[in-house]
Amino acid sequence: MHDLFVKFSILCCLVSYGESARILGVFPMSAGSHYILDYKLMKGLADAGHDVIMLTPYKQENPPKTKGNYTEIILDGFRESISAQHKNLDMFNMGKQNMAFMMSAFINMFAANINNTLSHPKVRALLSSNEKFDAVIVEFFMADIMKIFPEAFNCPMILLFSVGPNSWINPSVGNPQEISYARHLYSRGNNAVPMTFFERTINLFYHVFEYLFNNFYYFPLCDEILQKAYPGAPDTKNLASNVSLVLLNSHTSLYPAHPLVPNMVEIGGYHVDPPGKLPKDLQEFLDNAKDGAIYFSMGSNLKSKLMPAERKKMILNVLGRLKQKVVWKFEEELPEKPDNVLIKKWLPQQDILAHPNIKLFITHGGLLSTTETVYHGVPILAIPVFGDQPANAEKAQYAGYALKLGYHDDNFTEENFEKCILELLNNPKYRENAQRRSKLFHDRPMKPMDTAVYWVEYVIRNNGAKHLRVAGADQAWYEYYLVDVSLFLLACLVVVFEISKFLLKKVFLVVKSKLSPKQKLKTK
Structure with missing residues (x-):
């Protein structure tokens, strides 16, 4: 009886959102593995009865038959352009490079891709149209500029992240940066074993370097590209305030346990299909x-x-x-x-x-x-x-x-x-x-794809689900980590110490003067 009740409850969750939503997926990245994740999610939403539009360089030769509508806006020429770049790119040698080189190489490569996206005639026509969407899903992979889409259509922003929680995605929703035990993406070492003092020091260095790199190189580069394409657009960092949901391609069977804020949901494995027949x-x-x-x-x-x-x-x-x-x-x-x-x-x-x-x-x-x-x-x-x-x-x-x-x-x-x-x-x-x-x-209460569909519908059903967003997402880093409070308390401690030191010195001088021997009377 209990199992029947659980199944009925799950079924109610899945069918509770009866209306068809209009959802735009923005996936300009030309990489096969990323496209698999993007397409599977949008197809899953279309299978659930929604009207989805997918902005992508890839064209489905056999469009899927779905309960809802599945439409593609193909970014013509993207695959050829990226293929030409990759032709002379030896990724086997990239692994030898240090963190600074890797980050700048990836950012410069994706910056060209993003610039081409914003200047593409189909994208410009879409952004200047009067189209209405209930939500925009953006693949968040060095693509902060793509957050202009939900801003333009005034609808909730959902981020699809191709890996688990880390320093790239955490600031978008105020998820804790557990620097003391969660290794940075570029860090090396056993990710599930507590770090030594030296490893924690190096881990902190990675995070500080990434923060400085983003603020002094990555975000200015994004702003330059965005302003060139759409003068007067908000700063890239300010576009993050509308994030309603993050879908993570992770699961605790694959990742060490991490804290997750309410609007961060793990759907790792949603792209896996039941086995098919082999050639x-x-x-x-x-x-x-x-x-x-x-x-x-x-x-x-x-x-x-x-x-x-x-x-x-x-x-x-x-x-x-x-x-x-x-x-x-x-x-x-x-x-x-x-x-x-x-x-x-x-x-x-x-x-x-x-x-x-x-x-x-x-x-x-x-x-x-x-x-x-x-x-x-x-x-x-x-x-x-x-x-x-x-x-x-x-x-x-x-x-x-x-x-x-x-x-x-x-x-x-x-x-x-x-x-x-x-x-x-x-x-x-x-x-x-x-x-x-x-x-x-x-061993999950729902299949990963059902979880993804449920939470996308939840965000739409609740007008962006702002009640799930933690206040820390809108704080500056020095506020989030209480750096300003710590400095204030340190300053107070210094002031109290100096005042105490001054008073003790005065008291000591007074006491000393009273305890000193009386001057001898002058002899006549």
């Missing part, structure tokens, strides 16, 4: 893997063909000695490929991970890949390169379902590569931990 050749290849199979992919942004020849040869040497079959997502054929290795330019990753013969996933450690492997309970060998990949790999290793072997680590040798693979294949604890994490991943 015939892949199905037969995996079915015939009597000793199991390994899936190897470095994601959609990293091009494996750009690896140095000696690195590719080393990997092939190890894979060729394994008794397991290997499916490797690689952009071109390898002439010295061993017989147990199958090369494909594109692979249905989720469907492969669902195959019962898959024993190991060798991955770059991207969050989507990590999420999908936890969904299916498959252990991983993470070979992180840049961005959030090292942090994801460290979290997975600490959780016990992965080993990490950094692409740029000095110990990435043929011997260690093979040693890691064999350890993961032969030690059952990694699969057991992966299965345990998978159980945590699936």
Whole structure:
């Protein structure tokens, strides 16, 4: 009876918002992994009966059949422009760079993309139109300027963030910056173990550097781009005051526990679909893997063909000695490929991970890949390169379902590569931990997509849900961290000390004068 009541309550929540809302999704970023998240969310909202419009560089060749309306505004030329930029960009070498270089490189790359977005004829026509929207969803990834859209349409702003809570997104809604135990995105080390004094000092440095970098470089750059496109527009930092909801692509089965303010909601895994049917050749290849199979992919942004020849040869040497079959997502054929290795330019990753013969996933450690492997309970060998990949790999290793072997680590040798693979294949604890994490991943009151739909509808239903926004979101950093109060109290302490010192000195002199021997009478 209790289970029936719970199911009925959830169903009521899902259908309580009966009216169709008009929702604009602003996703100008040309990156395959990000597009997956963007499209899945908008399709999910359309499936729930809403009228969604998606601003994107990607075109769906087969538009989805949904209960609501799904419309695309295609940013023509964006994919070609970004592809041209990426053609000469070796992301394998980016991981060697320091934090300052990484941040400036990413910001400059995305600044060009944002500038092209605001100057695009379709965007200018949309922003100057009399269109009405109930909410605007913006992917928040170095795209603060995109907050101009909800400002222009005078409707609630919902941010979709492709990772978990961190210093990029926390200030938007006043979420605590737990510098003492939550490592910065660019920090290195085990993300779930309490930091040492030295590590906490370095972590503080990362946050201070990021704050200064944003205020003296990033935000002025954003304001320059925005004012050029739309003179008189509000400052970029002031656009943040309208954030009604943040949808985080995270979950506690993937991330260490973090505090979340009421209008921050975790929906990690909403992009994962139930397993589908594999192509015939892949199905037969995996079915015939009597000793199991390994899936190897470095994601959609990293091009494996750009690896140095000696690195590719080393990997092939190890894979060729394994008794397991290997499916490797690689952009071109390898002439010295061993017989147990199958090369494909594109692979249905989720469907492969669902195959019962898959024993190991060798991955770059991207969050989507990590999420999908936890969904299916498959252990991983993470070979992180840049961005959030090292942090994801460290979290997975600490959780016990992965080993990490950094692409740029000095110990990435043929011997260690093979040693890691064999350890993961032969030690059952990694699969057991992966299965345990998978159980945590699936143990939720609602499916991730249902959670996303519910909260988007909640914000619309409650006119922006301003009651969920904490006051700290509107405070300056020195107010939020009580720096002004601390300085005031310190100043008071100094004043009290000086006054006390002055009074004690006076009292001491008076007492001393009274206790001193009387002058001898002068003799006649």
